[in-house]
Structure formats: structure tokens, C-alpha cells
Amino acid sequence: MATTTSSVTDICLAAQEASRQLAATDSATKDRALHAIADALVARTPEILEANGRDMDAGRENGLDAALLDRLLLDADRVAAIAAQVRDIAALPDPVGEVIDGKRLPNGLDVKKVRVPLGVVAVVYEARPNVTIDAAALCLKSGNAIVLRGSSSAAHSNAVLAGIAAQAAEEAGLPAGTIGLVAGGGREELAELATQTGIVDLIIPRGGEGLKNALKGVATVPVIYAASGNCHVFVDASADVATAVEIVLNAKTQRPGVCNAAETLLVHADAAPAVLPAALGALRDAGVELRVDGRTRALAGADLAAGLLDAGEEDWDTEFLALTLAVGVVDSVDEAIAHVNRHGSGHSEAIVTNDAAAARAFELGVDAACVYVNASTRFTDGGEFGMGAEIGNSTQKLHARGPIGLRELCAFKYVVTGDGHVRG
Amino acid sequence: MATTTSSVTDICLAAQEASRQLAATDSATKDRALHAIADALVARTPEILEANGRDMDAGRENGLDAALLDRLLLDADRVAAIAAQVRDIAALPDPVGEVIDGKRLPNGLDVKKVRVPLGVVAVVYEARPNVTIDAAALCLKSGNAIVLRGSSSAAHSNAVLAGIAAQAAEEAGLPAGTIGLVAGGGREELAELATQTGIVDLIIPRGGEGLKNALKGVATVPVIYAASGNCHVFVDASADVATAVEIVLNAKTQRPGVCNAAETLLVHADAAPAVLPAALGALRDAGVELRVDGRTRALAGADLAAGLLDAGEEDWDTEFLALTLAVGVVDSVDEAIAHVNRHGSGHSEAIVTNDAAAARAFELGVDAACVYVNASTRFTDGGEFGMGAEIGNSTQKLHARGPIGLRELCAFKYVVTGDGHVRG
Numbered sequence: 001m002a003t004t005t006s007s008v009t010d011i012c013l014a015a016q017e018a019s020r021q022l023a024a025t026d027s028a029t030k031d032r033a034l035h036a037i038a039d040a041l042v043a044r045t046p047e048i049l050e051a052n053g054r055d056m057d058a059g060r061e062n063g064l065d066a067a068l069l070d071r072l073l074l075d076a077d078r079v080a081a082i083a084a085q086v087r088d089i090a091a092l093p094d095p096v097g098e099v100i101d102g103k104r105l106p107n108g109l110d111v112k113k114v115r116v117p118l119g120v121v122a123v124v125y126e127a128r129p130n131v132t133i134d135a136a137a138l139c140l141k142s143g144n145a146i147v148l149r150g151s152s153s154a155a156h157s158n159a160v161l162a163g164i165a166a167q168a169a170e171e172a173g174l175p176a177g178t179i180g181l182v183a184g185g186g187r188e189e190l191a192e193l194a195t196q197t198g199i200v201d202l203i204i205p206r207g208g209e210g211l212k213n214a215l216k217g218v219a220t221v222p223v224i225y226a227a228s229g230n231c232h233v234f235v236d237a238s239a240d241v242a243t244a245v246e247i248v249l250n251a252k253t254q255r256p257g258v259c260n261a262a263e264t265l266l267v268h269a270d271a272a273p274a275v276l277p278a279a280l281g282a283l284r285d286a287g288v289e290l291r292v293d294g295r296t297r298a299l300a301g302a303d304l305a306a307g308l309l310d311a312g313e314e315d316w317d318t319e320f321l322a323l324t325l326a327v328g329v330v331d332s333v334d335e336a337i338a339h340v341n342r343h344g345s346g347h348s349e350a351i352v353t354n355d356a357a358a359a360r361a362f363e364l365g366v367d368a369a370c371v372y373v374n375a376s377t378r379f380t381d382g383g384e385f386g387m388g389a390e391i392g393n394s395t396q397k398l399h400a401r402g403p404i405g406l407r408e409l410c411a412f413k414y415v416v417t418g419d420g421h422v423r424g
Numbered sequence: 425m426a427t428t429t430s431s432v433t434d435i436c437l438a439a440q441e442a443s444r445q446l447a448a449t450d451s452a453t454k455d456r457a458l459h460a461i462a463d464a465l466v467a468r469t470p471e472i473l474e475a476n477g478r479d480m481d482a483g484r485e486n487g488l489d490a491a492l493l494d495r496l497l498l499d500a501d502r503v504a505a506i507a508a509q510v511r512d513i514a515a516l517p518d519p520v521g522e523v524i525d526g527k528r529l530p531n532g533l534d535v536k537k538v539r540v541p542l543g544v545v546a547v548v549y550e551a552r553p554n555v556t557i558d559a560a561a562l563c564l565k566s567g568n569a570i571v572l573r574g575s576s577s578a579a580h581s582n583a584v585l586a587g588i589a590a591q592a593a594e595e596a597g598l599p600a601g602t603i604g605l606v607a608g609g610g611r612e613e614l615a616e617l618a619t620q621t622g623i624v625d626l627i628i629p630r631g632g633e634g635l636k637n638a639l640k641g642v643a644t645v646p647v648i649y650a651a652s653g654n655c656h657v658f659v660d661a662s663a664d665v666a667t668a669v670e671i672v673l674n675a676k677t678q679r680p681g682v683c684n685a686a687e688t689l690l691v692h693a694d695a696a697p698a699v700l701p702a703a704l705g706a707l708r709d710a711g712v713e714l715r716v717d718g719r720t721r722a723l724a725g726a727d728l729a730a731g732l733l734d735a736g737e738e739d740w741d742t743e744f745l746a747l748t749l750a751v752g753v754v755d756s757v758d759e760a761i762a763h764v765n766r767h768g769s770g771h772s773e774a775i776v777t778n779d780a781a782a783a784r785a786f787e788l789g790v791d792a793a794c795v796y797v798n799a800s801t802r803f804t805d806g807g808e809f810g811m812g813a814e815i816g817n818s819t820q821k822l823h824a825r826g827p828i829g830l831r832e833l834c835a836f837k838y839v840v841t842g843d844g845h846v847r848g
Contacts (some may be wrong), residue, residue, distance in 0.1 A: 020765060024788040094740050105810055118821055119791065153433050222455055222822050243844040250846035341444060363839050364448040367543065375533055375842030384847070385838070386529055396836035397542055398646050399823040411821035414809070417789050420667040420800030422674035423808070 006180075012199045013354045014177030015120045015145035015248065021175040022143045027094040033172035034090035034137055039220050040168040041133065041161070044313070045079045052129065055065070058176045059153055071127045072154055082133045085389070086408040087139040092388040096143040110417045115410045117143030119201040122193055123391070124149045124215070125134070126207035129157035136165050136179050138391050142409040144297040144345045148199065149182040149193055187214060194219035201411075204392055204404070212259035221361035224400055226392040229259030230319045231377045234336040235279070236353035237270035244271075244352040245279045250376040251350065255322050255326045257394060260370075261381040264316060264326040266336050272310065272329050273353070277301045280308075280327070281305040288323045291315045316343045337365040346369060346395045348377035369395055369402035429606075432616040436623045439544045439569035443734060446567045447541050451518035457596035458514035458561055462507040463586075464592040465557065467569075469503045472588070475580035476553065483577055496578055497549045506557045506760075509813070515814040519830045520567045532558065534841045539834045541567030543625040545661045546617050547815070548573045548639070550631035553581035559630070560589050560603050562815050566833040569623065572655030573606040573617055583607070611638060618643035625835075628816055628828070648824055650816040653771035655682030655801045658760040658786065659703070660777035661694035666780040668776040669703045674800040675748040675774065677710045681745050683817060684772045684794075684804040688750040690760050693719070695754050701725045704751070712747045715739045719753035740767045757782045761789040770794060770819045772801035793819055793826040 005044040006014070022030075041048070052074040059069050084320035101113040122146045123135040132148055141148035150158040169178050182189050194203055194215055203223045205211050212225055234252050235244040251262035267275050275300045280290055284307055291311040292300065300308060316339070330336045333351075340349050350372035351362040359373045370380045380402060382390025387405030395401045400408035430438070446454075467471070476498040483493050524535040545568045547559040556572055563570035574582040586605035593602050606613050618627055618639055627647045629635050636649055659668040675686035691699050700723045704714055708731055715735040716724070719742050724732060739750040740763070753761045757775075764773050774796035775786040785795045792806045804826060806814025811829030820823045826831035 020789065020791070023791070024785075066602035086844070093503060101572070103473065103810065105808070109803060111809055116791075147834055222820070224822075239842075246844060247848055254847055359841075361448075367447070367540075368837060370838040370840060373839070373841045375840055375845035376847050379533060379845070380838075381839060386527065396646070399650075401835055402838050411825055414794040414804075414826050415797070416794060416799055416803060417496035417783075417797045420664075420670060421799035421803070422670055423678055423800055 005413050006359065008182050008189055009192060011147055011180040011182060012120060012193070012196045015147050015180050016199050018175040018177035019117065019119045019145040021204055022145055023096070023119075023177060025143065025174065027096075029173050030094070030143070031090045033169045034086050034140060036168040036172040037133070037137065037165045038086040038090075040164045041079055041083040042087070042166050044164050045076055047304055048074060048079055048157065048160050049076070049240060051160040054156045055129075055154050062153070064153065065391050068127055068153070072129065072157070074129060074157060078130065082130050082397045085134060086137045089141050089389055092141060092406060094141065095410050100412055105298065107421060108418065109421050111416045114415055115407065115415050118409060118411050120145045120147060120199060121409060122147040122149065122196075122200050122203045122206050124190060124193070124203060124207070126151045126211060127153055129154045129161055131206055131419045132158045132161040132181075133165060134160070134389070135391055138389060138406060138409060140169065140178065142175070142406045144409055147179070147182060147193065149189060150185070152186070155183070189215060191218045194221060194223075196219055196424040206392055224392065224394050224404065225395065225396065226320050228395070229261070230263045230264070230317065230343060230345040230347050231260060231342050231348045231350075232264045232344055233262045233350045233352065233377065234266040234330075234340070235268060235271055235275050236333060236336075236351055236358045237268040237353060238355040238358065239352040240354060241274050241278055244275050245282050245352065246386065247352050247374070247376050248279050249282050251378055252283065252288055252325050253323065254376070254378050256323050259319075260377050261321070262325065262350070263318065263323050264328070264337060264343070266328050267296070268328050268333070268336070269329050269331050271300050272296070276327075277304065280304050283325060286323070288325050291324065291326045293328040296327045299329070319345070333361050334365070337362060340366050340368070347393070348372065350375065350377050369393075427639065429739045432606050433620065435571055435604040435606060436544060436617070436620045439448045439571050439604050440602035440623050442540065443543045444568040445834050446602060447520070447543075447571055449567065449598065451520075453597050453846055454518070454564060454567070455514045457593045457598045458510050458564060460592040460596040461557070461589045462514075463509040464504055464588045465510070468588050469500055471839065472498060472503055472581065472584050473500070475569040475584040476819055478580045478639045479578050481555075486577070488577065492551055492577075496581070498553060498581060506554050507694065509558060512559045512812055513565050516565060516830060518565065519834050524836055531845060532842065533845050536839045537729055537836050538839055539831065540837050542716065542833060542835050544569045544571060544623060545619075545833060546571040546624045548614060548617070548627060548629050548631070548635065550575045550635060551577055555577045555630055556585040557589060557604075559814070559815055560586070562813060562830060562833060564593065564598070564602065566830045568605070568833055569602050569603045571606060571617065573613060576608070576610070578847045579607070597667040614638060615642045618645060618647075621645055630816055648816065648818050648828065649820060652743050652769050652819070653685070654688070654767060654769040655684060655686045655772045655774075656690055656742065656764050656768055657686045657774045657776065657801065658690040658754075658764070659692060659695055659699050660757060660779060661692040662779040662782065663695055663699065663776040664778060665695075665698050665702055668699050669706050671774065671776050671798070672703050673706050673710060675802055676707065676712055676749050678800070678802050679748065680747050683743075684801050684838065685745070686749065686774070686801050687744050688752070688767070689753050690754050690763060691720070692757070692760070693753050693755050696720070696723045701728065704728050706795050707749060710747070715748065715750045717752040720751045723753070743769070758789070761786060764790050764792070771817070772796065772804040774799065774801050791797050793817075808840065
């Protein structure tokens with residue numbers, strides 16, 4: 001069972017103990033445990049829904065809004081989807097043991113750089129109880145023990161989900177302590193978890209800015225902060241107008257509330273007379289609020305001008321996460337690159353162009369996790385990239401950049417083999 | 425010239441500006457700049473020695489001890505060696521632009537994972553002025569701008585060295601700001617440097633625990649802390665006695681003051697009667713102080729027993745960095761692994777064995793940057809590993825583990841190319 005009543009430190013120590021064994025556990029055993037978890041989730045759906053019902057009741061009493069209640073809600077279909085995701089993760093290749101690099105040194109020593117689990121990964125998250133299982137499955141597959149810390153609003157759901165998963169994993173042969181859940185959802189538990197130096201190897205927050213800021217203030221163990229995305233689409237002088245309009249529309253409107261949606265459109269001055277009326281018209285028709293600079297307004301045409309708002313300086317730095325787009329005209333690829341590097345958050349940046357030199361300049365010059373040439377920013381996603389799944393998306397440069405999949409949940413070690421080699 | 429009189433923030437901003445250009449600078453240009461730096465160092469040796477003389481005078485006045493003065497000292501040979509090291513770094517393969525991974529997704533998008541510079545790397549260091557040039561050359565080769573912050577005891581030497589390097593780099597076509605030096609060596613400058621979030625991408629401290637602790641208290645930008653090394657040699661039941669003695673002797677005595685030297689010898693009980701007298705005798709003859717557990721003492725033989733000290737609990741956790749070794753007997757490979765994981769610092773750990781199963785268990789079970797089978801721990805080194813050079817050695821698990829060479833001074837980005845792809 002998940003050790004939901006132990007202290008944070010006890011849970012972390014148990015996870016560390018388990019992690020030593022997990023690092024040497026073969027893929028077949030881990031996959032069996034994942035399938036056992038999926039089976040148990042389906043078989044014990046009534047328990048899960050009963051616990052979730054208690055969280056939903058409390059949420060309604062506490063006045064949670066409809067969106068939060070929907071995130072909290074589980075039903076049989078959602079539980080089945082969670083179980084299916086666990087089976088999908090089981091089917092992914094095991095990253096542990098991959099030989100990343102290897103060679104024989106001139107002195108005959110064999111050096112292998114081998115992927116290994118990080119050890120103990122803590123995941124702190126908010127209202128969605130499905131994260132309990134998604135995160136546990138990703139960590140287990142990558143050979144890590146996991147310590148979960150959800151929010152108090154989902155406490156009953158999380159406790160039952162983690163308990164089912166921990167029991168199934170243990171019965172399938174994994175060490176006790178593989179999946180631990182911190183019972184309290186308060187700031188004290190967060191601080192205790194975030195200061196387990198030498199025990200917890202990584203903390204991943206999955207939640208809003210409040211959660212990230214709470215961690216920033218206290219964490220002494222490494223944290224990978226999931227990204228905010230102030231993403232741009234730059235339409236170059238040579239761009240095909242129809243392609244440009246389609247990409248901008250997709251990047252802005254296909255799912256505006258996510259971090260890889262575009263927030264600013266930049267158009268090369270030479271393309272602007274053709275591109276802007278078409279793009280702005282399509283965006284307006286899709287219900288997008290347009291905040292534009294003076295040059296954009298001048299080129300938009302009388303038909304559109306009335307509906308445009310003037311962009312303020314802060315609009316270039318804003319992640320709207322809504323049907324709002326800042327639009328500006330630039331005179332060159334270099335100006336576009338400079339704008340992106342100044343205002344972007346290093347997430348996903350796109351150029352639409354038919355000019356090979358412009359594409360190359362943008363690829364080299366833009367400092368971001370993902371740089372797109374003639375494609376929508378919306379593809380930045382572990383699933384889309386063929387990683388199978390992701391636990392978040394990093395805009396930091398160390399360790400993991402872009403989607404955090406199974407490999408990014410790993411470290412490596414050097415294994416060096418000789419036959420009595422000593423250093424001269 | 426190095427901007428030695430600007431504020432820390434100005435230097436960092438200039439470095440960031442330079443880093444944008446450096447990321448797109450080809451290898452030939454960077455290598456030309458490195459050779460220009462080496463040439464200038466040799467040509468301007470008198471200036472360097474004059475400045476170093478002033479630091480040496482001040483050091484003597486301030487009562488620096490002989491070891492510190494020796495670290496501070498430059499002469500024509502040492503300057504020539506520094507210049508030669510720069511040429512060696514120029515000759516290494518450029519890590520920037522390496523395609524780490526790549527594939528075509530089912531939808532036809534091409535995804536390439538490409539190595540790119542981190543951006544701005546700050547290196548904070550102590551008395552050795554040669555670090556000024558070593559660190560600058562490694563960062564320049566890997567396409568990073570560098571901000572250096574040395575100690576006040578080497579201020580004149582560092583200013584001249586950084587000035588020569590910055591001027592040579594700029595004259596060779598690299599952007600101004602590529603090599604910056606923070607003038608003050610005080611804690612205030614350190615704190616200002618360590619909080620340049622969004623400007624400085626990484627800080628690497630090269631120095632003692634005092635420097636690391638000073639950083640830990642203030643840093644908000646990512647830091648890779650160089651390692652302490654509490655390294656072990658475990659002699660398994662099946663080990664060849666002569667091989668075991670040779671490896672232990674090398675790991676302990678070849679250079680006892682460094683982080684990859686062994687600090688504890690563990691011997692399997694089955695091998696102890698043969699190994700201990702031979703190993704302890706050789707170690708004693710090499711002048712090593714031996715702190716042993718009771719079982720070791722009992723097996724050492726009357727000849728050796730008188731010279732042995734009793735190990736205290738703290739000895740298993742101590743990085744002696746001297747001719748001192750803790751010695752214990754264990755009953756199994758698993759006990760050795762558990763001891764290493766409990767007391768080691770995750771640096772370099774060796775097993776001496778002829779048993780394939782024991783070697784495999786140790787490789788899988790020991791959680792360290794470098795795990796050795798039948799080789800001395802002393803090989804953990806960027807040069808030995810064929811990385812050409814290193815800027816430090818990491819015992820952390822995220823991003824860089826083990827030697828930090830040119831590749832470890834890089835991040836990566838995904839470059840995604842389509843022909844109008846949008847997400848459905």
C-alpha cells in the first residue's frame with residue numbers, strides 16, 4: 001500500500017531504498033507491474049469513483065469552479081483511459097540500459113555511457129487525479145521510485161489511486177516504496193519534500209505559477225520547471241500566403257489554452273501587404289482578438305481596421321493562453337530573430353518561408369527548445385515527437401529541453417572495464 | 425578588451441548579446457580565435473608575468489602559504505603550457521551542430537535534436553590564474569560566451585589574461601562580450617553574478633567547499649557543483665590478489681589529493697585472508713595511514729597489526745585527500761554495494777573481481793558517475809576519457825555526470841521541418 005500515513009522523510013527514504021532495487025530491475029518485470037496496475041485500476045473502479053465522489057462533494061462545498069470540478073472528476077471512462085495510458089507506457093521501449101556512447105580508450109579501457117534511472121523523482125501537482133497514475137507509470141517505466149504530492153482537493157482520489165498502484169506494483173514483484181504518496185497537500189509538506197537533498201533526485205511540478213513559485217522559494221533539490229510558452233510565428237518575405245495563414249491559424253486557434261500555442265505573429269514587411277489581410281481576416285473569423293502595431297494596422301485594410309486593438313509593449317511579453325494574438329511587422333529575418341529571443345520564453349518558435357537561407361538563419365539564431373520551419377508550433381509534445389508520453393515540457397537548457405519523456409527521466413553512468421588498469 | 429570596469433550585469437548582458445552570434449559562428453572562426461589567443465599569450469608573456477609579479481608580491485605581503493603562492497605563480501613555461509592547452513582545445517571536434525538524434529515522424533515532419541551552446545557560462549574560481557584561459561577556451565570552443573570571476577588574490581594576472589584573450593578573440597572576428605571578467609572578487613559580485621536569471625545560463629564553481637557554500641546560499645541560476653569524491657575500491661572474493669593490490673595502491677597513492685583517489689578499501693571476507701596482508705603491507709610501505717575495522721585487524725597479521733588505527737564511524741564518510749585509507753571487510757557483493765551507496769559521494773567506484781556476476785551486480789547496483797571493473801578509480805578525467813579536456817567533474821545526476829567536457833557545456837534544440845504541417 002502507498003505509505004500515506006508516514007512522514008514525508010520516511011516516504012522519501014523508502015523510495016530511495018526501492019530505487020536501488022528498481023535500477024537493476026529488468027523491463028519485463030516493470031512492464032508486468034504496469035499491466036497489473038492497469039488491471040487493478042479497471043477492477044477497482046468502484047472504489048476509485050467512491051473516493052472521487054467524496055472529493056467532488058467537498059469541491060462543490062468549497063465552491064470550486066466548474067473548470068476545476070471537471071479536472072477533478074473521474075468516471076468509468078476516464079479511469080479506463082488512465083489504465084489504457086498505463087498500458088501504452090508499458091509498451092514503450094525501456095530507456096534504462098541504453099548505451100548512449102561507448103569506446104575503447106588508447107590504453108585498452110572500455111568506456112560505456114549507459115542510461116540509468118535518476119533514482120527518486122517527486123512529482124507535485126494540482127487538481128487532476130489522473131496525474132497520480134500517469135506520473136507513477138512514467139517513473140516506474142524509467143526505473144525511478146516516485147513520491148507523489150497532490151493537492152488536498154483531490155486527496156481521497158489520489159490516496160485510492162496511489163494505493164491501488166502501489167499494491168499492484170508490489171504484488172507484481174517491485175519493491176515496497178516504489179510509489180509513495182505524501183498525505184498532506186499543504187505548503188509544509190511541499191517544503192519538506194523539496195529539501196530532501198541526497199534522497200530526492202528531482203522534483204517536477206505540474207501546475208500553475210503559484211505552485212512553481214512556492215517551490216522556487218524553498219527547493220534545495222533539483223527542479224525542472226515546466227514551461228510557459230510565449231511562442232511566435234514569423235512569416236518571412238518568401239512565404240506562401242495560404243501556408244502562412246493555415247499555420248498561424250492552427251498555432252493560435254487549434255487549442256489556445258496550451259503552452260505551445262502561438263501568442264505573437266510577426267510578418268516580414270515584404271510579405272505583409274499580401275499576408276496580413278488574409279491572415280487577420282481568417283483569425284478574426286475564428287474569433288481571435290488582434291492586438292497590432294501601427295504598421296500592421298496600416299496594411300490590414302479598411303475592412304479589418306475597425307476591429308483591431310493597438311498592441312501595448314506588454315503584449316509582446318504576454319502568454320495570452322486565449323484567443324488573443326499580438327501582431328507586428330518586421331523588416332528582416334534578423335529583426336524577427338531578435339524579437340523572438342527578446343520576448344519569447346524559449347519554448348516553440350516557427351518560421352514560414354520558402355527561402356533556405358532564412359530558414360537556416362532562424363534555426364541557428366533562435367534560442368528555443370523547438371524551432372519549426374513551415375510547421376505549426378502546436379507539435380511540441382512528447383506524444384507528437386514519438387517519445388510516447390511526457391511528464392511535462394521544459395524551457396530550461398540544462399538536462400531536459402522540450403518534452404520530458406522517459407529518457408529525460410534518466411541520468412547516465414560511465415561503466416569502465418579493464419583488466420587491472422592503473423594510471424601511470 | 426575584457427570589460428573589467430563594467431558592472432556585473434553589464435558584463436553579463438554583453439555576454440548574452442555575444443552568445444547569440446557565437447551560437448551561429450562556424451568552427452573555423454572559433455578555432456582561428458583560439459589560435460590567436462594562444463599566439464597573443466606567448467607574445468605578451470612579459471605583460472602577464474609583470475601583472476603576476478604584482479599578485480605574487482601582494483600574496484607574500486598578505487601571508488599566503490607556499491601552496492597557494494605556487495598555485496598563483498606564472499612563469500614563461502607555465503604561460504607556454506596554458507597557450508598549448510588552448511591549441512589542444514582548438515584541435516578538438518566542435519560539439520555544436522552535432523545531430524544527437526533525428527527521425528521522420530509518421531506525419532512527415534522531420535525532427536532533429538541538435539547540440540547548441542548553452543549561451544552564457546559563468547565560471548567562478550580561486551587562486552589559479554590559468555583557469556582564466558582554460559575556462560575561456562573551453563567555453564569559446566563550445567560556442568558559449570563566458571563571464572569569469574576569479575579571486576582578488578589573482579586580480580592583476582586575471583585582468584591581463586582575460587584582456588589579452590578578449591582582444592585576440594575580437595580581432596579574430598568574434599563578437600565583443602565573448603569573454604568578460606568581473607573585476608571584483610568579493611561576495612557581492614558573486615551574488616550579483618549568481619542571480620542573473622535569464623541572462624547567465626550556468627555557473628560552474630572551481631574551488632573549495634567555501635566557494636561552493638557561498639554560491640549555494642545565493643544562486644538562482646543553475647549551478648553544476650564540482651564533486652567531492654569519497655571513492656571506494658571493493659576487492660571481491662574472486663579477485664586476483666596481485667591485481668587487487670596494484671589497483672588499490674594506484675587508486676590511493678598515485679595522487680592522493682584529488683577527487684578520484686580512493687578513500688576506502690572494502691574486501692570480501694573470502695578474499696580477506698589473502699588480500700589484506702598483501703594490500704595493507706604495500707599500502708604501509710607507501711606511507712599510507714590505515715584505519716581499519718575489527719575484522720581487518722584480525723586478519724592483517726601480527727606484523728602489520730601494531731601500525732593500524734581503529735576506524736571510527738566518520739572515517740567511512742571522510743574524503744581524506746591524503747595518504748589515509750579506511751579499510752573494512754564485507755560478507756558479499758551486495759553488502760559492498762550497500763556500503764558504497766550509503767557512504768560514497770557518487771563519484772568513482774571500483775570492483776576488482778574475476779566473477780562476471782559480481783561485476784554485473786556492482787555495475788548495476790552502484791549509484792555513481794563512474795563504475796570501474798578491474799581498473800583504478802583514478803581514470804575519471806575528461807582527458808583520460810577522450811573528451812580532450814574538462815572544466816570540472818560532476819557528481820550530480822542532472823545534465824552532466826562525471827567529467828564536464830565540451831559536450832556537457834552544451835544544450836540542444838529540436839529543429840522541426842515540415843511543408844505546411846498543422847496539428848489536427
